[in-house]
Amino acid sequence: MSKKYIFITGGASGMGKSTVQLFIDKGWFVGCYDINKNNLNALKEEINSENLICRELDVSNKDMFEKAVKEFSSISDNKLDILFNNAGIAEGGFFEDQPYENHLRVININLFGVINGIYSAIDLLKNTDNSLCLNTSSSTGIIGLPMTSVYSASKHAVKGLTESLSAEFKRFGIKVSDILPGVIDTPLISKDIRSTLPTDGMWRLIPSEEIAKTVYRAYEEDKIHWYVPEDLEDLEKLVVEDPTKARDEVISTGPMKIPLD
Numbered sequence: 135m136s137k138k139y140i141f142i143t144g145g146a147s148g149m150g151k152s153t154v155q156l157f158i159d160k161g162w163f164v165g166c167y168d169i170n171k172n173n174l175n176a177l178k179e180e181i182n183s184e185n186l187i188c189r190e191l192d193v194s195n196k197d198m199f200e201k202a203v204k205e206f207s208s209i210s211d212n213k214l215d216i217l218f219n220n221a222g223i224a225e226g227g228f229f230e231d232q233p234y235e236n237h238l239r240v241i242n243i244n245l246f247g248v249i250n251g252i253y254s255a256i257d258l259l260k261n262t263d264n265s266l267c268l269n270t271s272s273s274t275g276i277i278g279l280p281m282t283s284v285y286s287a288s289k290h291a292v293k294g295l296t297e298s299l300s301a302e303f304k305r306f307g308i309k310v311s312d313i314l315p316g317v318i319d320t321p322l323i324s325k326d327i328r329s330t331l332p333t334d335g336m337w338r339l340i341p342s343e344e345i346a347k348t349v350y351r352a353y354e355e356d357k358i359h360w361y362v363p364e365d366l367e368d369l370e371k372l373v374v375e376d377p378t379k380a381r382d383e384v385i386s387t388g389p390m391k392i393p394l395d
Contacts, residue, residue: 139210139262141165141203143193143251144221146173148320149270149345153218156346158183165206167191168221193221193247196254203254214258216353219248219269222288224322229283237284244288248295260306266353267303269296271312273336273366277373277380279388293359300358311352313360317389318342327389336365337389 140157144150146168154166158181166188168174174188187209191202206214222244225236248269259265274282275289293312300310317323317331318340331339340363348360361367372380 138162138215139165139206139213140216140218141167141206141214141251141255142218142220143167143191143247144270145218146170146177146188148322149315149318149342150218150220151177152342152346153220153349154186155181156343156350158185160350161185162215163210165189165202165209167193167202169193191221193219193250194242196250199250199254203258207258210258212258213262214255214265215262216266216268216349217251217255217259218349219251219267219292221247222270223285225282225285226324227281232284240284241288244285245291245295248292252299256308259303259308263307264309264353265307266309266311267299268349268352269310269312271296271314271359273314273316273369275312275314276366276370277377277384279384297358309352309356311358311360313345313348313352313362314366315345315362316340316366318345318362331389336363336369337387338363 140162142150142153142164145154145166147170150168154164154177157164163185166174166177166186169190169192171190174190178186178188189202192198223240225232225240252267259267269292271293272289273279274286275293278286293314296310296312303310317337319342328339331337344362348362352360361370369380
């Protein structure tokens with residue numbers, strides 16, 4: 135079998151780091167890209183594999199993204215089996231309390247970072263049989279959670295982009311999918327949120343390794359949306375059937391419950 139190649143953004147911690155480790159274990163060549171130099175250096179020392187490169191990347195910078203893909207292509211012989219657009223940042227708090235610049239940063243990284251990745255890597259994906267463009271959306275891409283307004287908007291946008299390109303890119307033989315994670319055990323989950331999480335159900339805390347396993351499944355299968363945990367698909371169905379009821383359930387039972395008085 136020929137070597138396979140995966141390019142992972144936001145790869146130096148959390149879901150990305152778990153994905154790097156799994157694909158290294160499976161013998162793939164992994165490009166790990168992240169804006170955090172310290173995390174990149176620590177990951178490189180921890181894994182120490184000839185099948186891994188770690189590079190700094192600000193996904194909101196299109197020129198920087200293009201240069202990263204160009205270097206990767208020189209290693210992969212212009213092949214790319216999986217582009218995993220995983221990098222993202224979260225906001226927390228009421229909409230009006232967030233500085234405008236924070237909202238812009240969320241959109242630039244979470245949405246334009248994905249667009250930049252696809253623009254930069256599309257030729258490699260087209261040049262590779264059974265390639266996959268995989269984007270990280272969110273449970274907030276199913277229904278907006280309180281105190282995550284613009285983050286939710288960015289993840290809805292990623293979900294819509296994924297659905298559109300999954301149809302468009304069929305003409306190239308490229309699969310396009312997204313992962314919609316619930317509450318994943320990463321540094322993004324604050325202590326305050328952790329203390330309120332249930333032990334079961336769709337809002338339970340999920341190990342980041344489950345995301346890595348889902349990335350591998352997404353490569354082997356052809357499905358647009360991957361819910362982690364799978365319970366979240368029930369929320370999607372409720373949103374379609376009765377969005378007002380879904381909103382009220384999220385307010386009362388979701389991970390970002392808010393007082394209504």
